Amino acid sequence: MPKTLLTLRVNGETCEVAAPVHKTLLEVLREEMNLTGTKHGCELGECGTCTVLIDGEPWLSCLTLPVEVQGREITTVEGLAAGSRPHALQETFTELGAAQCGYCTPGILLAAKALLDADPDPTRDQIARALAGNLCRCTGYVKIFEAVELAAARGREGR
Amino acid sequence: MPEGFSVIGKPLPRVDGMGKCTGQTKFADDLNLPRMLHGRLLRSTHAHALITSIDTSRAEALPGVAAVLTGAALPIKFGILPVSQDEETLAIHKVRYVGDPVAAVAAIDEETAERALELIDVVYEPLPAIMTIEDALARDDVRIHDYGDGPNIHKMVALEFGDVDEGFREAEHVREDVFFFEGNTHLAMEQHSAVASYGPDGKLTVWTSTQTPHYVHRALEKVLERPAGRIRVIATPVGGGFGGKTDPFSHEIAAAKLSMMTGRPVKITCTREEVFYIHRGRHPTLMWVKTGFRGDGRITAMHFKSFLDGGACGSYGVASTYYTGALQTTTYTIPCYKFEGLRVFTNKPPCGPKRGHGTPQPRYAVECQLDKAAADLGIDPVALRLRNLVEPNSMTVNYLRITSCGLRECLDRVVEASGFRTKHGRLPRGRGVGLAVGAYMCGAGVPIYWNDMPQSEVQIQIDRGGGITLFSMAIDIGQGSDSVLAYTAAEILGVEPSDITLVTADTDLTPIDLGSYSSRVTFMAGNAALEAATKMRAIIFEAVAERLEVPADLLVANGRRVYVKEHPERGLSWPEAVRVAEARCGLLATTGSYRAPQLSGPYKGSGVGPSPAYSYTACVVEVQCDPENGEVKVEKVWIAHDVGRAINPLLVEGQIEGSVYMGLGEALMEEQVFRRGVHKFPSMLEYKSPTTLETPEIRSFIVESVDPEGPFGAKEVGQGPLLPVIPAVANAVRDALGIAIDETPITPDKILASVTDLRRGGTGRIGPARVPSIAFKAPIRVEPPAGWRKVTV
Numbered sequence: 001m002p003k004t005l006l007t008l009r010v011n012g013e014t015c016e017v018a019a020p021v022h023k024t025l026l027e028v029l030r031e032e033m034n035l036t037g038t039k040h041g042c043e044l045g046e047c048g049t050c051t052v053l054i055d056g057e058p059w060l061s062c063l064t065l066p067v068e069v070q071g072r073e074i075t076t077v078e079g080l081a082a083g084s085r086p087h088a089l090q091e092t093f094t095e096l097g098a099a100q101c102g103y104c105t106p107g108i109l110l111a112a113k114a115l116l117d118a119d120p121d122p123t124r125d126q127i128a129r130a131l132a133g134n135l136c137r138c139t140g141y142v143k144i145f146e147a148v149e150l151a152a153a154r155g156r157e158g159r
Numbered sequence: 160m161p162e163g164f165s166v167i168g169k170p171l172p173r174v175d176g177m178g179k180c181t182g183q184t185k186f187a188d189d190l191n192l193p194r195m196l197h198g199r200l201l202r203s204t205h206a207h208a209l210i211t212s213i214d215t216s217r218a219e220a221l222p223g224v225a226a227v228l229t230g231a232a233l234p235i236k237f238g239i240l241p242v243s244q245d246e247e248t249l250a251i252h253k254v255r256y257v258g259d260p261v262a263a264v265a266a267i268d269e270e271t272a273e274r275a276l277e278l279i280d281v282v283y284e285p286l287p288a289i290m291t292i293e294d295a296l297a298r299d300d301v302r303i304h305d306y307g308d309g310p311n312i313h314k315m316v317a318l319e320f321g322d323v324d325e326g327f328r329e330a331e332h333v334r335e336d337v338f339f340f341e342g343n344t345h346l347a348m349e350q351h352s353a354v355a356s357y358g359p360d361g362k363l364t365v366w367t368s369t370q371t372p373h374y375v376h377r378a379l380e381k382v383l384e385r386p387a388g389r390i391r392v393i394a395t396p397v398g399g400g401f402g403g404k405t406d407p408f409s410h411e412i413a414a415a416k417l418s419m420m421t422g423r424p425v426k427i428t429c430t431r432e433e434v435f436y437i438h439r440g441r442h443p444t445l446m447w448v449k450t451g452f453r454g455d456g457r458i459t460a461m462h463f464k465s466f467l468d469g470g471a472c473g474s475y476g477v478a479s480t481y482y483t484g485a486l487q488t489t490t491y492t493i494p495c496y497k498f499e500g501l502r503v504f505t506n507k508p509p510c511g512p513k514r515g516h517g518t519p520q521p522r523y524a525v526e527c528q529l530d531k532a533a534a535d536l537g538i539d540p541v542a543l544r545l546r547n548l549v550e551p552n553s554m555t556v557n558y559l560r561i562t563s564c565g566l567r568e569c570l571d572r573v574v575e576a577s578g579f580r581t582k583h584g585r586l587p588r589g590r591g592v593g594l595a596v597g598a599y600m601c602g603a604g605v606p607i608y609w610n611d612m613p614q615s616e617v618q619i620q621i622d623r624g625g626g627i628t629l630f631s632m633a634i635d636i637g638q639g640s641d642s643v644l645a646y647t648a649a650e651i652l653g654v655e656p657s658d659i660t661l662v663t664a665d666t667d668l669t670p671i672d673l674g675s676y677s678s679r680v681t682f683m684a685g686n687a688a689l690e691a692a693t694k695m696r697a698i699i700f701e702a703v704a705e706r707l708e709v710p711a712d713l714l715v716a717n718g719r720r721v722y723v724k725e726h727p728e729r730g731l732s733w734p735e736a737v738r739v740a741e742a743r744c745g746l747l748a749t750t751g752s753y754r755a756p757q758l759s760g761p762y763k764g765s766g767v768g769p770s771p772a773y774s775y776t777a778c779v780v781e782v783q784c785d786p787e788n789g790e791v792k793v794e795k796v797w798i799a800h801d802v803g804r805a806i807n808p809l810l811v812e813g814q815i816e817g818s819v820y821m822g823l824g825e826a827l828m829e830e831q832v833f834r835r836g837v838h839k840f841p842s843m844l845e846y847k848s849p850t851t852l853e854t855p856e857i858r859s860f861i862v863e864s865v866d867p868e869g870p871f872g873a874k875e876v877g878q879g880p881l882l883p884v885i886p887a888v889a890n891a892v893r894d895a896l897g898i899a900i901d902e903t904p905i906t907p908d909k910i911l912a913s914v915t916d917l918r919r920g921g922t923g924r925i926g927p928a929r930v931p932s933i934a935f936k937a938p939i940r941v942e943p944p945a946g947w948r949k950v951t952v
Binding site: 001030031034035036037038039040041042043044046047049076077078080081086089090093094095096097099100101102103104105106109127128129131132133134135136137138139140141142143144145 | 172173175176177178179180181182183184185186188189191270345346347348349350396397398399400401430431636637638639809810812813816817818819820821842843844848850851852854857
């Protein structure tokens, strides 16, 4: 199958990847770049599991073609931490047990990051709306809400 | 924090939390091996058909295809229960449901494998298909399997404990009700996936997303006809199970065989649509329940009938059938009890165990009927339940041993917190509250295949730097089993959970744990870990005692030190203590084993239901129903769960909240239904499940009855809290609108139909009218346990 050379900015690094042009961003991240932190639940844009950030906005990587996002900033869960220091959301999700099986977690973390970057003090209702496209079958969402709220509070305190 | 513990009872992070939050946890589909091929399964497009021929030549000729496999190469059948070995890896002569695997391909990539499937020519001869319980019972001209208790009856059971007729004669009020619980599926976020690698040394390794690596190991041994020692099964972290990954599956065996054929690793990851067809979820169940009450509400007798729509394979179905009759007696004292149940085969994806396995359906029926009876008798629903509650340290009429039981406290907590007594029957039309309770096992007392070996074993080994490694076959499916094992060892050895390295779920490296099902892991693997850690501590204490010249029983292990309790300055650091012990004893390695006490009653079928302990839950749900559009909004849920002892209250709450969520989905929207054998909506968009927007406020209460046999007194929490949620919703809807939706899910169309019926002078009931009038076999009559109190006037 003919491959196209793609130039992608992923987690702050410019990478050249050769992949068939019809491969989704999800497939290229996971299969060509070995960034398997991005998960898939349906590959039809229904569950939110494969969420990544494109220029800070949550996108479904299973519905995105890499050629569409060349030159834009792509953030996956692997790029959330600053070096070895976890992102505030990674800390609070861990502390409060907001990840159970952990499979939906990367997508939810990124959707929550986009929310907090846009609004450092969201209400419970705003959090629920921002995460309404991300299914989780384990938690009942309660601990996820609490973890986002705790990360937001710490962010406002400058921690 | 409970006094005397330094780890147990603390809201600590999960030990696997950060790995999952950084994307470093490797799930099965995240594995990529050199030269790995990608496999796909061809699945039947017919619900019931004979296979006339399969021609794979065109697929084999496709460039990039490495191997094509059909059922003839794997003729040995398998299945999770020894009594239902009715599954073929790939169908040989006959397909039994749309989605039944018929061929498998391994190719250089998924697209090539997918194209190859299209080139496999299968000729089918369609057979009449059976789609309903009624059809399965009525037809004997069509047979799905050639075994069972009737043409299409997989299993029929009938048990009578005490004299039920006499019990009903004692009753002043008798109710008969019929309910239907719709099937639904697990919908774990991770699709099933397996990677198999057959090495030049003749060793086969299978990494798979499974809740039961031991049973996958056994199935591979049997079907591939290879010694168990030449097969290694590694369960990868499971991205959600809920019972959906507890059977051995065709894709696991096919991946293994394809790897053996090609000498290359093979990965098969199922699509979301395939997962809907793999199923093994909640059995659609039709139920009839007749209960006798005295005027004061005391139950005199219960007769329960269940009809399970099993789908096309046995799976756990025999156990599922018994479970629909087993646990009714664990919450209420039922003086005499009769259970008749049957499971039919139908040409639909196989049903199996989903969270609560066979018990949410009868729990829903019993709790809904109790509310109706309370209204008949003019007794409030709380009082009716209190009047019948089981007592701790008692025996049920069907020989289930009840030890710790915090049900009364659970009930008190939710009734008080919710203001149930002031709300029930008193809220404005459209608003209502509902109450229900439940109980669940802490591990099945009897293993799936008969054996007299332990159900859980743990090994602990310490290196001379002080590092502690704990080996266990338990697999974390999100419920937190890794954390429970680490907390247990850390508590006993006086270190931090992060000091424990876990090696889990690997048949080569870890001692047995039967798997993450039946809520068994905390109780059974936890007890095994407790024993191994306690033995290790004793070895280290003896060595340290010798060195310090003090009696060992004066020592404690805490804060990464071993020291004299009354003189904390007299002691050794953990690494020093370990070195002293290794110098004295050699390799520091201990083991622990757990086997449940002998709990079965004196009758056939008594293997299902006994457990070393039962968890208890009570739940109140408040709803707002719109009679104009039929919408139900769950406003708030109060739920109290007797977990014995919370090993980690944060994780206990997480299991309670997740159970509430899943129960609400089952109560209000989830349904696994088929049209001529084809799933109506095999997608996550159309299979409705609750999102963040449907999440109510959940107020959870942890009740600690401190079980005498649980590790640190702990019991289960993964499944029990789901049970009362569904009937509590149904009872709340009845309270809100005066209607009775006697089937799940309670959808807007049913509410509108019911409200309309009520307005036109009808009863406002939606639900099945009757159960099939089939003659069950004569029941096995069982005398109640010795000393069982007779019904007295």
